[in-house]
Amino acid sequence: MIQKVPFCKVLCDGNELKYITEVIESGWLTTASKTKKFEDQFAEYVGAEYACAVNSCTAALHLGLDALGVKPGDKVFVPSLTFTASAEVIRYLGADPIFLDVDYDTKVITPEILEKAIEKHPDVACLILVHYGGHAAELINDANHGILDICKQNNIKILEDAAHAFPAKLGDRFIGSFGDVTCFSFYANKTITSGEGGMLTTNNEEIFKRVKTMRLHGINRDVWDRFTSDKPSWEYDVVAPGFKYNMPDVTAAIGLAQLERAEVFRKSREEVATYYLEHLKDVKELDLTVSKVPYKDHAWHLFTVVLRDQSKVTRNRFIELLSEKGVGTSVHYKPLHRMTYYKNKYGDRSADLINTEKIWQGTVSLPIFPFMKEEEMKYVCDTIKSILSE
Ligand SMILES: Cc1ncc(COP(=O)(O)O)c(C=O)c1O
Incomplete structure (x- = not known):
């Protein structure tokens, strides 16, 4: 069967080629002025003081955790219902993940889930909060008892995984302007893409400086600075054993063109979600995704449904039948606590993860x-x- 409706489609019909050509003609193919421009425009878009472009969201998560000071032996909360990148970075630093459940309707961690988890693990160092599917988690609320407040009261650092959540809002502010570190993905299937790529935003100057240094080998000057400043270009110092995570300018060129279209893309995704919510609402075998934020504030990276227990068709058969009829689908996610590595290392955690199991x-x-x-x-x-209905 020919695929009639693919699961996702990449649209690069704006200024992508124009900006790529400018990069090639400039002769600067690595991190230079286009990356700087992408960082500046992204920071301005979300309302953050600083933005640092990297070659993936995974790199941003790694750099962010490092800058927050997570160290070997620390415990870090992370939802089990996420992509493996959200948790693997905890292991990069020798810390241990504690998998949290999510709300069944929105699939994000709530203040209630977090508070219960803190009672059980009062010694946790950090929370990785995933804005699943583009729905912002409750960082703040009217009762001043949002996730940010709870983390502050309990001395827990917070790193937001916003791989799905650009552009997404909470009240009148964009995700990326709230916590100390927010990480975005521009992987090919994301809401805006640069092929591969990521961005870290922060309002904290110390964090920004650390991330910028660790992004490029722990060198105290980046390449652009070395070739544009008055100091000799050969002169630099290594202040830490850093990584090679910088974003090249060709990548930033695509990102810049996509950024110009971000709200047009988001609005169009919102129309798809609104259509599904209206036209599938009476299907009794399905629980549809629920938005607790206004639809216009949702990034709508994903639209998920959960097939109820009483359905005659299993989930896997449902996917097969949809595929036979030419409809592309995906599963987000097989939860991390079910993955071999985490099961072998940390044992069976499924009893703590009731909603995650039901969603899965x-x-x-x-x-x-x-x-x-x-x-x-x-x-x-x-x-x-x-x-x-068959
Ligand atoms: C929730 C989440 N976090 C992190 C990532 C990693 O993003 P990247 O591929 O840009 O490293 C992904 C990618 O799909 C993701 O879905």
Whole structure:
């Protein structure tokens, strides 16, 4: 069967080629003025003091945890319902993940879940908060008892994994402007892409300086500075054993062009989500994703449904049948506590992760991408209904 509706589509029909050509003509292919411009414009977009472009969100998460001072033996909260990158960086630093459950409807950690986890693990050093699917977790609330408040009261550092959450808002502020460290992904299937790439935002100057240094081998000057400042270019110092995580200018060129279209893309994804919410609401076998933020503030990276227990079709068979009818889907995620490495190292944690287990048994991510045609959305909904009514 030819695929009628793919799971995702990449759109590069803005200024991508123009900006790439400018980079090639400039003769500067590594990190230089385009990356600087991308950082400046991204920081301005989300309302952060500083932004540091890197070659993946995984790199940003690693640099962020390092800058927050996470060290061997520390315990770090992380949801189990996430991509492996969110937790592997904890292991890079010799710390140990403690997997948290998420809210069944929104699939993010809530203040209540966090508070219960702190009672059980009062010695935890850090929380990695994933804004799953583009839905902002409750960092702040009217009761001044949001996740940021709870972390502050309990001396827990917080690192936001916003790989799915650009552009996403909480109240009148963008994700990326709240906590000490927020990490974004520009991987090919993300809401804006540069092929591969990531961005770390912060309002903390010390964190920014550490991240910038560790991004490039622990050298106290970046390449652009070495070739634009008055100091001799050969002269630099190594202040720590850093990494090679910088973003090249060709990548930044694509990112800049995508950034110009970020809200157009987001709005278009919102239209797809709104269509699904309306046209699938009466399908009794499905629990649809719930947004507790206004739809306009959601990045809508994913649109997930959970097949209920009583459905006659299993999740895996449902995916097969959709695929046979030409509908691309995915699963986000097989939870990390079920992965061999974490199971072998930390034992079976499933009893603590009731919602995560329930989501995992039934979850399917439906096609969502900018400029999806109404006939494509209708085809997805009609196909789902016909499979579930057989
Ligand atoms: C929640 C989450 N965090 C981190 C990442 C890692 O992003 P990157 O591929 O840019 O390293 C991903 C990638 O899919 C993700 O979904």
